[in-house]
Amino acid sequence: DTEVTQTPKHLVMGMTNKKSLKCEQHMGHRAMYWYKQKAKKPPELMFVYSYEKLSINESVPSRFSPECPNSSLLNLHLHALQPEDSALYLCASSQEGLAGMINTGELFFGEGSRLTVL
Amino acid sequence: AQSVTQPDIHITVSEGASLELRCNYSYGATPYLFWYVQSPGQGLQLLLKYFSGDTLVQGIKGFEAEFKRSQSSFNLRKPSVHWSDAAEYFCAVKGRSNAGKSTFGDGTTLTVKP
Numbered sequence: 001d002t003e004v005t006q007t008p009k010h011l012v013m014g015m016t017n018k019k020s021l022k023c024e025q026h027m028g029h030r031a032m033y034w035y036k037q038k039a040k041k042p043p044e045l046m047f048v049y050s051y052e053k054l055s056i057n058e059s060v061p062s063r064f065s066p067e068c069p070n071s072s073l074l075n076l077h078l079h080a081l082q083p084e085d086s087a088l089y090l091c092a093s094s095q096e097g098l099a100g101m102i103n104t105g106e107l108f109f110g111e112g113s114r115l116t117v118l
Numbered sequence: 119a120q121s122v123t124q125p126d127i128h129i130t131v132s133e134g135a136s137l138e139l140r141c142n143y144s145y146g147a148t149p150y151l152f153w154y155v156q157s158p159g160q161g162l163q164l165l166l167k168y169f170s171g172d173t174l175v176q177g178i179k180g181f182e183a184e185f186k187r188s189q190s191s192f193n194l195r196k197p198s199v200h201w202s203d204a205a206e207y208f209c210a211v212k213g214r215s216n217a218g219k220s221t222f223g224d225g226t227t228l229t230v231k232p
Contacts, residue, residue, distance in 0.1 A: 004161070042208055042222035043162065056219065090161055104150050104169040105212045107220060109161035 003027050006091050006110035014118050015081060021113045023074040023091030030096035032074040033107065034066060037088045049074060050096055081117045088112045120145045122211050124223035131199050132231045139194040139226050141209030151192040152210040152220070153183055162208065168192060179203070204230045 004025045013019050023032065031050050035043035048056035049068040063085075065077040074091055092107040121144040131137050143149065150169045154162040166177025173185040183194045192209060209223040 006161075040206075040225070040227075042225055045219065048219070092161075104167055105220065106150075106152055106164050106167050107154075107162070109154075109163070111161045112159075114159075 004091055004093055004108050004110035006089075006113050008113060009111065010114045010116075012116045012118065013078065013081065015083075017081075018077070018079045020078065021076040021089055021091075021115070023076075023110055024072055025091075025093045025108070026072055027093060027108065028071075028095075029093035029108070030071060031094045032068060033092040033094075034064075034074070034076050035090040035092060035109075037090055037112070043090055047076075078115075081115075083117050086115055086117045088114050120149060120211050120213055120221045122209050122221055122223035124207075124209055124226050126226045127224070128227045128229070130229040130231060133201050134198050137194075137196045137199045137203070137228070139207050139209075139228070141192045141194065141223060143190050143192065143209070143211045145190075145211055145213060147214065148187065150212040150214060151183075151185060152212070153177065153181070153192075153194050154208045154210060154222075155179075156206045156208065156225075158205075165194070165207075199228075199230055201230045201232065204228055 007022045033048050034046040037043045045058050046060045047066040052068045063080050067075040090112045091110045123142045125140050152167045153165040156162045165181050166175050168175050168185045176182050181196050206225045208225045210220045212220040
């Protein structure tokens with residue numbers, strides 16, 4: 001069983017819709033990530049939040065808007081998407097390095113939200 | 119810049135046969151190295167990791183991997199494959215000073231024949 005929970009598992013939306021993907025973890029991890037994955041491809045990093053602050057934005061179009069309301073939750077707001085945005089969206093978390101600790105940075109993934117844009 | 123190469127796009131093995139999936143990385147120093155597995159329609163699950171010490175690391179589901187610094191490789195092995203091992207396998211590298219950013223290989227699809 002995954003300890004990172006993503007909802008919804010499936011989402012179909014039109015190009016004018018506004019929707020959100022949600023992610024929750026209760027492992028005490030302070031780094032959370034959004035990845036996009038196309039079929040038969042590796043995950044592509046979109047955003048990284050570290051201690052609830054956006055630390056990495058991989059030049060993602062503004063129609064994707066991340067939000068980290070607290071250390072356990074991560075949202076991805078979607079607006080005016082294109083059909084090519086259809087993909088599996090994966091949330092992940094990892095321990096963030098604290099002074100004196102080794103942070104090896106392995107990722108804990110949710111099962112993903114399968115997004116279809118019509 | 120860090121990079122990962124998985125030379126085999128697709129591998130087919132018979133159930134009960136041994137398995138080796140190749141991974142080569144490029145990084146200026148010794149990075150953290152990972153193998154993840156992804157079943158169809160699922161997220162990725164960590165199989166094992168290397169960060170220091172013994173170069174032969176054991177993981178879940180009977181997998182092991184060996185870090186070879188001289189060859190910049192981190193190959194994944196299993197002595198006897200089960201039908202449930204059919205999945206996509208990703209090798210990943212993360213720099214020790216590069217917080218938050220892992221680089222994935224393109225993946226190897228494993229098919230298991232009965």
